Amino acid sequence: MIKNNLSDAELLSHYKQGNEKAFEVLLRRHKSKIYSTIFTIVKDQYVAEDLMQDVFIKIIDIIRSGRYNEEGKFIQWASRMAHNLAIDNFRRNKRYPTIVLEDGMNVFNSLHFAEETVEDVRIKNETHTSLRNMIQTLPEPQREVLLMRHYAEMSFQEIAEATGVSINTSLGRMRYALINLRKLIEKTNVAYDQYLYAEK
């Protein structure tokens, strides 16, 4: 029996001993974060799911072969891997693909919502899509630091080290990323206030 409140390190320890349930808890705990990291970059559900599987195949192989370095956080390591794979894929394609989803109609069926009306979901979908598109318009250094901070949960110091810049440069990039996004939000006047900030 594996408890959901075990830490990532504890789950990894159980998994190394052959407990598959521990891996399932770990996967379900972090799937949205890791998938969001990929999807925000590649914008294609099929590609994102392929890359998600590639990331976890690598993770499983590394852990199972005893090569996992237990220093640092699992989510940071996994998200960084996801980010790098997604960026590699993007660079190979040299363009952002058109959004491709399962049924053509339910374009945003990968979004996660609970206890909402169809109209709520529709508006949130539009809002999230709009925001995601805005993130894509940011210069790459700004987009990179934003994705690393939000999805890989890396600190600004860690981002600075990973990208080979000073922490002030890293913070400056994030500052401009947030300012630029805010301007775009104000310009497009999407329904953030009403729908993203409504208390449940």
Add this chain to the structure above:
Amino acid sequence: MTSTFTQKNNIIRFVYAETTVAENEILMQALLIDDELYDFYMKCAFTKESIDKMEFEPSNKCITNILNYSKKVSLQVAS
């Protein structure tokens, strides 16, 4: 006197909860007296929250494939 550049970088760290308790005290005081800095803080906090709420889910099939791969590898390791 802290430069505006440094203050705004500190606000970014504050929004992302990377400041120390002592730094928080100083920043809270600064926010009380500096309207421009307060406006900057509010805009950053708002935008961060918007991004935080944007999350996507992979399909169940994707998750099942990963779990199946893990089980397959486990069996190989065990045999």
